[in-house]
Amino acid sequence: MTSLRVAVLGATGYTGGEALRLLAGHPAAEVTVVGAGRTAGGRVGDTHPHLVPFADRRFESLPVEAVAERAEAALLALPHEESAGTAPALVEAGVRVVDLSGAFRLEASAYPPWYGFEHPDPTWLGKAVYGLPEVMGEQIAGADLVANPGCYPTAVLLALGPLLSAGLLEPEGMVVDAKSGISGAGRVPAETTQYAASEGSIRPYQAGVHRHTPEIEAGLSAAAGAPVTVTFVPHVVPTTRGILATCYARTRAAADTLAAALAEAHDPHPFVRALPAGELPDPKRVAGSNLAEVGVAVDGHSGTAVVAGAVDNLVKGAAGQAIQNLNLMFGLPETAGLDHPPVYP
Ligand SMILES: NC(=O)c1ccc[n+]([C@@H]2O[C@H](COP(=O)([O-])OP(=O)(O)OC[C@H]3O[C@@H](n4cnc5c(N)ncnc54)[C@H](OP(=O)(O)O)[C@@H]3O)[C@@H](O)[C@H]2O)c1
Numbered sequence: 001m002t003s004l005r006v007a008v009l010g011a012t013g014y015t016g017g018e019a020l021r022l023l024a025g026h027p028a029a030e031v032t033v034v035g036a037g038r039t040a041g042g043r044v045g046d047t048h049p050h051l052v053p054f055a056d057r058r059f060e061s062l063p064v065e066a067v068a069e070r071a072e073a074a075l076l077a078l079p080h081e082e083s084a085g086t087a088p089a090l091v092e093a094g095v096r097v098v099d100l101s102g103a104f105r106l107e108a109s110a111y112p113p114w115y116g117f118e119h120p121d122p123t124w125l126g127k128a129v130y131g132l133p134e135v136m137g138e139q140i141a142g143a144d145l146v147a148n149p150g151c152y153p154t155a156v157l158l159a160l161g162p163l164l165s166a167g168l169l170e171p172e173g174m175v176v177d178a179k180s181g182i183s184g185a186g187r188v189p190a191e192t193t194q195y196a197a198s199e200g201s202i203r204p205y206q207a208g209v210h211r212h213t214p215e216i217e218a219g220l221s222a223a224a225g226a227p228v229t230v231t232f233v234p235h236v237v238p239t240t241r242g243i244l245a246t247c248y249a250r251t252r253a254a255a256d257t258l259a260a261a262l263a264e265a266h267d268p269h270p271f272v273r274a275l276p277a278g279e280l281p282d283p284k285r286v287a288g289s290n291l292a293e294v295g296v297a298v299d300g301h302s303g304t305a306v307v308a309g310a311v312d313n314l315v316k317g318a319a320g321q322a323i324q325n326l327n328l329m330f331g332l333p334e335t336a337g338l339d340h341p342p343v344y345p
Pocket of ligand 1: 009010011012013014015016035036037038039040076077078079080082100101102149150151183184185186187188313314317318
């Protein structure tokens with residue numbers, strides 16, 4: 001069988017490196033371009049000592065035409081503004097793209113307030129398919145440009161989406177309280193990601209103004225069939241990987257009914273594990289894998305459903321989901337390269 005030739009652009013970063021790690025075990029794909037920005041020319045093994053299969057390869061910075069000669073598909077693990085220009089050029093050159101950034105997830109008017117830039121090519125926003133396979137499966141197969149979801153939205157939409165679709169939660173007044181490991185901020189160090197600043201801390205940030213808010217609201221609105229707003233408060237916790245999104249909503253049903261709805265919705269989905277009523281997810285149990293856990297408990301005293309989703313931000317929240325999308329786009333088994341169990345403990 002001929003392998004799918006894949007370019008990974010932004011391969012020095014945390015999500016790009018994770019894409020290389022997962023593609024190293026993919027039975028039907030080979031990495032033909034290992035792209036980077038400032039690090040171009042460097043040896044992969046010097047940046048990613050764990051990626052032994054790629055150790056002597058060199059990072060490259062290539063024009064779009066050269067990427068198109070070597071690859072049918074590209075995973076873009078680039079900054080948002082860089083992706084906004086690169087992804088359309090690649091598609092026009094015949095390369096099908098999964099973009100891990102936020103550059104193609106929203107409508108044009110959302111970019112200045114939430115991302116701080118005018119989208120350079122809004123016509124592509126209408127052509128991109130939002131790459132949450134559990135919701136968009138068939139549309140992904142026909143897409144040339146897939147907008148891979150954000151890490152927090154993935155956890156939230158897998159947990160809350162089916163319950164809103166089934167009309168089991170009140171759509172008003174929902175609160176999403178989410179925790180992320182430090183790798184969510186990428187590889188470039190900042191004062192707030194230093195060990196000394198993070199160890200022993202749980203730090204809320206960007207309450208109500210985080211750029212994943214409109215993405216979460218768009219996905220939940222589609223599920224509910226009506227506009228939904230949420231209060232979204234992310235936190236950084238002193239772990240390397242993992243996201244836990246704990247969501248609070250007024251419930252219209254008991255825990256058993258909610259858990260049954262989650263189980264029924266996710267039964268066909270190979271990467272989502274719906275837990276029994278009263279059990280809530282743990283990001284430790286999905287680390288290193290493309291699995292998501294979702295679960296629900298009900299606080300009968302206040303009539304509140306506590307609905308939670310857990311993912312590894314670098315895998316189901318980024319590179320793993322991107323490869324799941326790639327598999328769907330190219331007619332490969334959805335689980336190819338992704339069917340290993342999590343790392344535990
Ligand atoms: N971290 C997460 O958990 C996560 C989850 C979901 C989505 N994402 C998204 O995925 C993307 C990558 O995130 P990350 O955390 O992997 O970032 P990162 O660790 O900072 O890596 C960024 C990568 O982009 C490359 N790059 C930067 N500027 C470039 C340019 N002008 N031209 C070409 N390459 C350039 C860098 O190469 P050099 O080092 O050589 O400059 C590096 O390989 C972002 O859009 C992020 O929002 C991240």
